[in-house]
Structure formats: structure tokens, C-alpha cells
Amino acid sequence: MNALHAARLALESELLHALHAQEFVVYYQPRVDLVSGRIDSAEALIRWRHPQRGLVCPGTFIPLAEEVGLIEPIGNWVLDTVFGQQARWLGQQIDVVPIAVNLSAAQLRNGKFVQNIVDALSRHALPAHHIEFELTESMVMHDVELAAAHLQALKKLGIQLSLDDFGTGHSSLAHLQRFPFDAVKIDRAFIRDVNCNAGNAAIATAVIAMAHSLHLRVVAEGVETEGQLQFLRRRRCDELQGFYFSEAVPAAQFETMLVEKTLLALGHQVDEDTLLIVDDEPGTLQTLRRLLRREGYRVLTASGGQEGLNVLALNRVQVIISDQRMPNMSGTQFMRIARELYPDTIRIILSGFTDLAAVTDSVNQGQLFKFMTKPWDDGELVRNIRDAFRLHRQRNG
Numbered sequence: 033m034n035a036l037h038a039a040r041l042a043l044e045s046e047l048l049h050a051l052h053a054q055e056f057v058v059y060y061q062p063r064v065d066l067v068s069g070r071i072d073s074a075e076a077l078i079r080w081r082h083p084q085r086g087l088v089c090p091g092t093f094i095p096l097a098e099e100v101g102l103i104e105p106i107g108n109w110v111l112d113t114v115f116g117q118q119a120r121w122l123g124q125q126i127d128v129v130p131i132a133v134n135l136s137a138a139q140l141r142n143g144k145f146v147q148n149i150v151d152a153l154s155r156h157a158l159p160a161h162h163i164e165f166e167l168t169e170s171m172v173m174h175d176v177e178l179a180a181a182h183l184q185a186l187k188k189l190g191i192q193l194s195l196d197d198f199g200t201g202h203s204s205l206a207h208l209q210r211f212p213f214d215a216v217k218i219d220r221a222f223i224r225d226v227n228c229n230a231g232n233a234a235i236a237t238a239v240i241a242m243a244h245s246l247h248l249r250v251v252a253e254g255v256e257t258e259g260q261l262q263f264l265r266r267r268r269c270d271e272l273q274g275f276y277f278s279e280a281v282p283a284a285q286f287e288t289m290l291v292e293k294t295l296l297a298l299g300h301q302v303d304e305d306t307l308l309i310v311d312d313e314p315g316t317l318q319t320l321r322r323l324l325r326r327e328g329y330r331v332l333t334a335s336g337g338q339e340g341l342n343v344l345a346l347n348r349v350q351v352i353i354s355d356q357r358m359p360n361m362s363g364t365q366f367m368r369i370a371r372e373l374y375p376d377t378i379r380i381i382l383s384g385f386t387d388l389a390a391v392t393d394s395v396n397q398g399q400l401f402k403f404m405t406k407p408w409d410d411g412e413l414v415r416n417i418r419d420a421f422r423l424h425r426q427r428n429g
């Protein structure tokens with residue numbers, strides 16, 4: 033017991049020293065979008081560059097740091113490091129992705145937590161949407177009211193929130209509704225043998241379906257094989273993280289991946305999601321085609337309603353986006369015919385005009401899923417289109 037106690041004391045003082053001696057370092061593990069294969073965020077993971085022991089993983093020192101009250105300063109150091117790094121990348125015009133930072137219960141319990149985040153963001157002049165926080169349910173259980181207030185405030189700032197290690201520990205389904213999460217990360221324990229263990233496959237499938245119904249994105253943790261990847265794609269899981277794509281890497285290496293736009297080869301499309309865009313403006317067609325091809329869809333285009341109907345006759349199309357004001361045939365007319373001939377299609381109008389009578393008319397006649405206005409927000413458009421394909425799948429089994 034004495035020896036154990038002495039070892040702990042030594043580690044404790046080493047930890048304190050490490051904080052001041054800058055022995056900690058942040059690694060970044062990319063997360064990949066399962067439709068486009070692109071890196072769409074990363075998790076910041078702390079490592080300890082120990083002068084004698086080499087690179088130490090958090091599992092060995094974070095629990096102790098929690099016990100001895102060092103977790104908060106260490107957590108704050110990680111926040112500051114990540115915020116600073118993101119701000120530098122932005123300054124270098126690098127196409128950054130949101131970086132997810134793991135929070136600790138101690139940070140969340142601090143009454144000044146939100147203010148500290150606001151201060152840190154402004155210190156680095158970093159817009160909040162470049163940051164995401166990961167937290168586990170046990171952290172919010174401690175003081176549900178305070179946690180809910182903090183999370184709502186963070187969400188209002190524009191920070192994304194994800195629920196970490198879902199499926200282990202306290203997995204209260206009520207929390208998914210109560211807290212403003214954007215994403216759920218399925219714990220690696222369910223992913224490990226998801227393509228050969230029927231029980232885990234059923235759990236992963238159910239979590240994905242439930243999260244989607246609650247409009248949450250789903251991230252699979254610990255994906256290591258192609259089999260797991262294809263299983264998750266078939267179940268329409270949104271993102272993966274794991275060795276199959278990349279381990280956690282130092283900042284410089286992650287920067288290279290961002291700059292080179294490293295892609296995950298997803299292989300053969302599970303079944304091709306096909307989209308038709310109808311617009312008489314060649315420039316708009318081209319911009320939309322480029323944006324949506326990147327998302328992994330098969331994209332068909334037409335410069336008018338008549339041509340659009342021809343395309344529909346020759347192809348299986350699930351989602352249609354159409355301009356409103358076009359010569360010969362308006363978007364409203366086109367959508368009404370498309371609805372009658374292809375009632376399964378999910379229809380979206382993207383219009384430069386928002387005259388109320390025209391909007392009402394086209395929504396009613398075309399039974400639209402969405403009426404969106406130009407200029408559009410790329411992120412919102414992409415989300416709406418994903419939702420449209422999802423709805424199509426739900427309705428058609």
C-alpha cells in the first residue's frame with residue numbers, strides 16, 4: 033500500500049509539473065462523413081509527452097487528474113490550445129473543420145464555465161461554430177439543472193454538442209431530448225463486432241434509427257475494418273471515427289490532411305441516391321451540381337420543366353430541386369406534374385422569389401417537402417437534402 037501510495041504521489045506531482053513544463057500535447061483524430069468520405073470534424077485528444085516514459089495516453093493519467101483536482105486546469109489548457117490552433121489555421125486560410133473537445137464534469141460544474149468559454153473564444157477571435165464539445169451522460173447526471181442551463185447557453189453561442197460513449201453507463205433516452213445535442217457517438221463497444229454480432233448490430237441499428245428520428249447525427253467510434261464501415265453505411269450512420277481511416281495524429285499531420293483534403297475511399301455506393309436539379313440558370317446548375325456531387329449523390333440536371341420531365345422518365349430519382357421562375361413552365365407547374373407522375377419523389381423548390389401567393393400555390397400544388405430561398409446556405413441545403421433522402425427511404429421501406 034505504501035508503494036502504491038508513493039507511486040500515486042509521484043504521478044501527482046509529475047502531473048502538476050507537466051502542466052507548467054508544457055509536456056501535454058493535443059492530437060487530432062479525424063471524423064469522416066460517410067456520404068462524401070470527407071473529413072468533417074476531429075476530436076482533440078490529450079497526450080502526455082513524458083520525459084522518461086514517452087507518449088502517455090490519457091487513460092493512465094486523466095482518472096488521477098480527476099481525483100486530485102487537476103482536471104480543470106488540464107481541461108482548460110486543452111480548450112485554450114485547441115482554440116488557439118483553430119484560430120491559427122483560420123488565419124492561414126486553411127479549410128478548417130469543427131474540432132471536438134472532451135469536457136469534464138468538473139468544468140461543467142463550474143458556475144463560470146460558459147463565461148470562460150465566451151472569454152476564450154473572444155481572446156482567440158474564434159467564431160463558436162468551429163468548436164464542438166463532447167460530453168458523457170454521467171457528467172450531466174450530477175446536476176441536471178445546471179448542466180442543462182450550461183448546455184443551452186453553449187448551444188446559443190453556436191457550439192455543437194455531442195453525446196459521447198452512447199450506450200454505456202447511464203443511457204437515459206430522456207436525456208437525448210432534454211439536452212440540446214447535435215450528435216450521438218455510439219460507443220466503440222458496440223462497433224467492435226457490429227458486422228458479426230447480431231446483438232450489437234441490432235443495438236447500433238436501433239440507436240441510428242432513434243437518433244435520426246430525433247434529428248441527431250450519428251457518429252460510430254472505433255471503426256477499424258471495411259466490414260464495419262460498410263455495415264454502418266448501409267444503416268445510414270452519418271460519420272465514423274477510428275483507425276480504419278486514421279488514428280489521432282499531431283496537429284501538423286492533421287493540418288496536412290486538411291490541406292490535401294484526404295478522402296476516405298468509401299467503395300461502391302450502397303444504392304445510388306439520385307437527385308434532379310431543374311434551373312434555367314446554367315451558373316446555378318453548375319454550382320449546385322458541384323456542391324451535391326461532393327455529397328456523394330448521383331446528380332442529374334435539366335434547364336427547364338420539360339427537360340426535367342424527360343429526365344424523370346429515364347431515371348429513378350428520389351429527390352427533386354427546382355427553381356420557381358423559369359420560361360415556358362414554372363416550378364409550380366413542373367412540381368405539380370412531377371407529383372402526379374412520381375408521387376414517391378421528395379420535392380424542394382429553391383426560389384429567388386418569395387411572393388406569398390406564389391409560395392402558397394407551389395407548396396400546395398407540388399406538395400413540397402421544403403420551399404427554400406436563394407441565395408441559399410450550403411449547409412442548410414445539404415441538410416435538407418439529406419433529410420429528403422431519409423424521408424424517401426422511410427416512406428419506401
Ligand SMILES: [Mg+2]
Nearest residue numbers: 075134166196
Ligand atoms: Mg470523446
